[in-house]
Amino acid sequence: xxxxxxxxxxxxxxxxxxxxxxxxxxxxxxxxxxxxxxxxxxxxxxxxxxxxxxxxxxxxxxxxxxxxxxxxxxxxxxxxxxxxxxxxxxxxxxxxxxxxxxxxxxxxxxxxxxxxxxxxxxxxxxxxxxxxxxxxxxxxxxxxxxxxxxxxxxxxxxxxxxxxxxxxxxxxxxxxxxxxxxxxxxxxxxxxxxxxxxxxxxxxxxxxxxxxxxxxxxxxxxxxxxxxxxxxxxxxxxxxxxxxxxxxxxxxxxxxxxxxxxxxxxxxxxxxxxxxxxxxxxxxxxxxxxxxxxxxxxxxxxxxxxxxxxxxxxxxxxxxxx
Amino acid sequence: xxxxxxxxxxxxxxxxxxxxxxxxxxxxxxxxxxxxxxxxxxxxxxxxxxxxxxxxxxxxxxxxxxxxxxxxxxxxxxxxxxxxxxxxxxxxxxxxxxxxxxxxxxxxxxxxxxxxxxxxxxxxxxxxxxxxxxxxxxxxxxxxxxxxxxxxxxxxxxxxxxxxxxxxxxxxxxxxxxxxxxxxxxxxxxxxxxxxxxxxxxxxxxxxxxxxxxxxxxxxxxxxxxxxxxxxxxxxxxxxxxxxxxxxxxxxxxxxxxxxxxxxxx
Numbered sequence: 001x002x003x004x005x006x007x008x009x010x011x012x013x014x015x016x017x018x019x020x021x022x023x024x025x026x027x028x029x030x031x032x033x034x035x036x037x038x039x040x041x042x043x044x045x046x047x048x049x050x051x052x053x054x055x056x057x058x059x060x061x062x063x064x065x066x067x068x069x070x071x072x073x074x075x076x077x078x079x080x081x082x083x084x085x086x087x088x089x090x091x092x093x094x095x096x097x098x099x100x101x102x103x104x105x106x107x108x109x110x111x112x113x114x115x116x117x118x119x120x121x122x123x124x125x126x127x128x129x130x131x132x133x134x135x136x137x138x139x140x141x142x143x144x145x146x147x148x149x150x151x152x153x154x155x156x157x158x159x160x161x162x163x164x165x166x167x168x169x170x171x172x173x174x175x176x177x178x179x180x181x182x183x184x185x186x187x188x189x190x191x192x193x194x195x196x197x198x199x200x201x202x203x204x205x206x207x208x209x210x211x212x213x214x215x216x217x218x219x220x221x222x223x224x225x226x227x228x229x230x231x232x233x234x235x236x237x238x239x240x241x242x243x244x245x246x247x248x249x250x251x252x253x254x255x256x257x258x259x260x261x262x263x264x265x266x267x268x269x270x271x272x273x274x275x276x277x278x279x280x281x282x283x284x285x286x287x288x289x290x291x292x293x294x295x296x297x298x299x300x301x302x303x304x305x306x307x308x309x310x311x312x313x314x315x316x317x318x319x320x321x322x
Numbered sequence: 323x324x325x326x327x328x329x330x331x332x333x334x335x336x337x338x339x340x341x342x343x344x345x346x347x348x349x350x351x352x353x354x355x356x357x358x359x360x361x362x363x364x365x366x367x368x369x370x371x372x373x374x375x376x377x378x379x380x381x382x383x384x385x386x387x388x389x390x391x392x393x394x395x396x397x398x399x400x401x402x403x404x405x406x407x408x409x410x411x412x413x414x415x416x417x418x419x420x421x422x423x424x425x426x427x428x429x430x431x432x433x434x435x436x437x438x439x440x441x442x443x444x445x446x447x448x449x450x451x452x453x454x455x456x457x458x459x460x461x462x463x464x465x466x467x468x469x470x471x472x473x474x475x476x477x478x479x480x481x482x483x484x485x486x487x488x489x490x491x492x493x494x495x496x497x498x499x500x501x502x503x504x505x506x507x508x509x510x511x512x513x514x515x516x517x518x519x520x521x522x523x524x525x526x527x528x529x530x531x532x533x534x535x536x537x538x539x540x541x542x543x544x545x546x547x548x549x550x551x552x553x554x555x556x557x558x559x560x561x562x563x564x565x566x567x568x569x570x571x572x573x574x575x576x577x578x579x580x581x582x583x584x585x586x587x588x
Contacts, residue, residue, distance in 0.1 A: 219432040222491075224390055225390060226417065227417030227444065227447050227448065241433070
C-alpha cells in the first residue's frame with residue numbers, strides 16, 4: 001500500500017507539469033494581457049507601459065516566462081498578485097477558509113440528505129415516497145445553480161430572516177465569540193442549501209439505483225434464506241455494497257473543496273476563492289490564475305487517491321499491491 | 323414424534339403467479355403463471371429431482387418452499403403443518419429447518435464479508451446462545467465437513483474458486499442443522515470435473531446427516547445420479563413424476579422424451 005501511494009504521488013509531478021504548461025500557454029496565447037486596462041487609458045505614456053511590461057517580465061518570450069515562473073513555484077513562491085499587490089499565497093490564504101467552510105457544509109448537507117433519501121426510495125420502491133423524491137430530484141437537477149442562487153437572494157431580501165450575501169455582518173467585530181460564530185453560520189445557511197441541493201439530487205439517484213442493484217443480488221437472497229431480519233439485510237448486506245460509487249464521487253468532491261463555486265459565490269456575493277479566481281481570470285492576473293490551477297489539480301489528484309484508498313479500505317476485493 | 327406415514331414435505335395445488343403491469347399507473351394487464359397447480363410429496367431422507375428447461379418454473383418452486391417468493395395459492399405442509407401463508411416472523415423457525423443452496427456460487431456470497439461472518443450470521447440468529455469462540459469452532463467444523471480448511475474462515479469469497487465457493491455455500495446452508503435443503507442447480511455453474519465432487523459431497527452429507535433434498539437441475543444425467551424420485555416440469559406444470567429408473571428407462575410424456583433426447587451422448 002505504501003509503495004502504491006508513493007507511486008501515485010510521484011505520478012503527480014509530470015501531471016502537474018503538463019497541466020501548468022498547458023494553462024500557461026493558454027493564458028499567453030489568449031488575446032491581451034494584464035496591462036490592457038492601462039493601455040486603454042490615453043493619458044498613460046507608452047514608456048510607462050513599456051517599463052511596466054519589463055517589470056512584470058511580459059516582454060520576454062513565453063517559455064522564458066514559464067521557466068522563471070516554474071523556478072519560483074518549485075521553491076514554494078507563488079508570486080505576487082498584480083492587481084492586489086500582495087503575495088498570491090497570502091491572498092489565497094485569506095479567501096480559502098470561507099470557501100472551505102462553504103464546500104464542507106454543502107458536501108455534508110448533500111450527503112446527509114442524499115444517502116437516507118436514496119436508501120428509503122430504494123427500500124420502498126414505487127411507493128408515493130419514491131415517486132415524490134424522484135420528482136423533487138429531477139426538479140432540483142433541472143434548476144441551474146445560479147438561478148437557485150438568485151431565488152435565494154430574492155427570498156432572503158423579501159423575508160429578512162437570512163442575510164442576502166457576504167461572509168459576516170457589519171457589526172461582526174462587536175459581537176461576542178459565540179455571536180461571531182453564529183454570524184458566520186447564519187451567512188452560510190443559504191449558500192449551503194443552494195450548493196447542496198443539486199449535489200444531493202444527483203447523489204440520491206445514484207444511491208437509489210445502486211441499492212436496487214444490490215437488493216436484487218443473490219447474496220441478499222442468501223441472507224433472507226438465513227432468516228436475517230430485513231433491516232439488518234438493508235444495512236449489513238445492501239448499503240455496504242451499494243456505497244462504492246459514492247466513495248468515488250467523494251474524491252471528486254474533495255477537489256472542489258478549494259476551487260469554490262464561481263456562479264453561486266458571485267450571485268450571492270460570498271467572498272470565496274471562486275469569486276477571486278474568476279476575477280483573476282478576467283483581469284489576466286497570471287500568477288493568481290496559475291496558483292489556482294495548481295491547487296485545483298493537486299486537490300483533484302489527491303482527492304482521487306484518497307477515494308481509491310477509501311475504496312480499498314471498505315471493499316476487501318480491492319487491493320493495490322501484489 | 324411423527325407418525326411414520328407423514329411425509330416431510332407435501333405440496334398440494336401450489337400456484338405462484340407474478341403480475342404483469344403496464345403503463346403509468348402500473349395497471350395489472352395479466353399474469354405469468356410461473357408455477358401452476360403443482361402437487362408432489364417428498365419423503366424424509368430421500369432426494370427428489372426436479373428437472374425442466376429454463377423458465378419452466380422449477381426455481382420458483384424451490385424459492386416458494388423457503389419463502390423467497392410468496393405463493394399465490396395451494397398448500398405447503400412441512401411435517402404435516404401448513405406453512406403456506408405464515409408471516410415472516412412465524413416462518414422464522416422454519417428457516418432453521420429448510421435451507422437452500424443457490425446456483426451461482428459467485429453472486430450468492432456477500433463480497434464484503436469474510437467466510438466466518440457469512441456462515442456465522444445464521445448461527446447468530448438461530449443459535450443466539452453460542453459465544454464467539456463456540457461459533458468459530460462450529461464454523462471450523464462445518465468447513466471441515468465440506469472439505470475446506472479452518473484457516474479459510476478469515477478470507478473473503480473472491481479468494482476462492484467456483485467449486486470452493488459452492489462448498490462454502492453448502493457449509494452455510496448446513497450451519498443451522500437443517501432437515502431439508504433445496505439445491506437450486508447447485509452444480510450448473512461449475513466445471514464438469516468439479517460438478518462430480520460437489521454432487522458426491524452432497525450425497526455423503528445426506529448419508530451422514532440424514533438430509534432430505536429437493537434437487538433442481540436442467541441436466542438429466544446429474545439428476546438421475548442423485549435422485550430417488552424425479553419430477554419433470556414444463557411451463558409451470560409437472561408433466562411426469564416417477565422413480566429415476568422409470569423416467570430414464572420408460573419415459574411417458576413426450577416432453578420428457580424430448581428432454582432425454584437432448585442429453586448429449588458421447
